[in-house]
Amino acid sequence: MNILIFPFWRRLFGSLREGWMKISRAIGVVMSSILLTVLWVTVFGIYALILKLAHLFGAGKSRAQSLWIPVNPEETGGLSNQF
């Protein structure tokens, strides 16, 4: 009996699991989009506004003679760093 019923349950649970994974993935996409939007409006928004104000006060500085930026070897980072 078990031999007959087991594949049936396995199939049923298998398709239920597959369906649930699809739904949870869709929920995940929606939730992460909502969270990212909140992050973008709040944290990024406030920080960006502060930066823009700071930039306004710093405006009017004279343009550099050269637009090359010297490379500081200290800043290049070691081989094991990702930054």
Add this chain to the structure above:
Amino acid sequence: MIAKPVAILGLSCFYHDSAAALVIDGKIVFAAQEERFTRKKHDESFPANAVRHALDYAGISAKELDAVVFYEKPLLKFLERILQTQLKVWPRGFILFHRAMHEWMGKKLWIPQTIQKELKYKGPIMFTSHHESHAASAFFCSGFDDAAVVTVDGVGEWATTTIGYGHGKELKMLKEIHFPDSLGLLYSALTYYLGFKVNSAEYKVMGLAPYGQPKYLKEMRELIELLSDGSFALRMKYFNYEYGLTMTGKKIEQLFHEPTRRSESPLTQFHKDVASSLQALTEEVMLKIAAHARELTGSENLCLAGGVALNCVANGKILKSGLFKDMFIQPAAGDAGGALGAALSVWHRKFSGERLSRLENVYFGPEYSDPQIDEFLKAEGLPFEKLSEQDIIEKTASLLVGENVIGWFQDRMEFGPRSLGSRSIIADARNAANWQKVNLKIKFRESFRPFAPTVLEERTADYFDLDRPSPYMLLVADVHENRRAEIPAVTHVDGSARIQTINKNQHPKYYALLKAFERRTGCGVIINTSFNVRGEPIVESPKDALNCFLNTGMDYLVLGNCLLKKTEMPVERLKGREKYLKAFQLD
């Protein structure tokens, strides 16, 4: 006791043109782009196939690697450039922010984990900066004892343009220009405005330029503030790429008084003139950067890498300027070459290894032996003729005279974007009709696109205004006026040609073919174009080559020492053209 060889695997991926390069004891053992295996042009995915081929070729397992190196610094790119740019452009860039976060959170932030998982590797994982990888790929392959090293591309972490100095085993980055100011992105933005695909079709704009006049140079100069030392800043009001899903918008249309060209719509004289103006501006900027690099480093040698170094017209101008005595351009100048540069950089920085002599060729990919090809063709059940090496060369040379177009598949595959005689479509350069035949019936690409010649190295000066070898098709020079009528199929509309020179050491079989052709015709030049159709990666295997042969107007296919003739192919095998061409997205 003999010391174990040091094996370093360089990887580039997740932007475009992913690749793997294996360097053992400082020698380049294998290098290939992932697109060749997945058959997806400019594939950016993790180069699992390229890595597998590399390890198989060397006969080692991932466990035996001493280091795996990624070609850029992902955290620097994400935490600094991507997030800071988002702050700068806020409140614009909402959609780009979402996309970037999903991409980075989903895969790009987990490089070490991806490497460990994909390769089942537990050893050291290292990171070089994007432009250091480019610079190393050029300098450490140049054979120069010292050189100014210039890299120019779209963008790496922050840098878009750098000047460095290489001396012996050391390479120092000296100066750079940061995103969003980028010559590569300027070129890509105008490529977009001209209706071509970004990060893919920039070379088409270069090919279009000679059909026009630089009438819009004034407008081009409005896009960029260029200083006498080659440093520059873009006027960002004309560009959208910091925050938008397009490269340019309305402002650039107002500047040029013309809308953005729709993809595949007819090209007018206006588009040709814009391409010409962009090319003129690019050359001017590159010359200024080169002059500054000369002044800064005092070196008589120049190394070039980064996507913009594939602009062979600009390279030719730098060479002609006499600023430098000698020049070396990394053949895989784009991001694929970053994998090689990363590995070479670690070989010198971490293992204090010895220098390579000058790169002699770029045949670093997979190869297929005669028995493998034989077995493959028998399994396909197609008629073919098997000849000795000498006979296949002589027979191909005979068939080449006139109007036959031949698929030529030999030895190890090239690394980098150019076909250089291993995976090439070849034809007689003396026959003007071959130009349109190959463009329209074989490659199915735009009719304006020019073809490059391969010339016997010893005969370069007979045909071209070029005083040195150009083995990687990275230099453009004029065809001598008295020779233009002889090789019309490879002479561009302005009398120039993008030259590949070949000598016996680089590719003995391809060289022998050109010699055999020369014996028959007196001509030391043939057409050489990449073995693919429009939008398709260059063929990698005999199967790819056969598919391309069967579904295009090619007359013959030479696979190793086997010859296939189109007219002998079963009719039912020639019916899949439409489906075949649809499989590749137009570039």
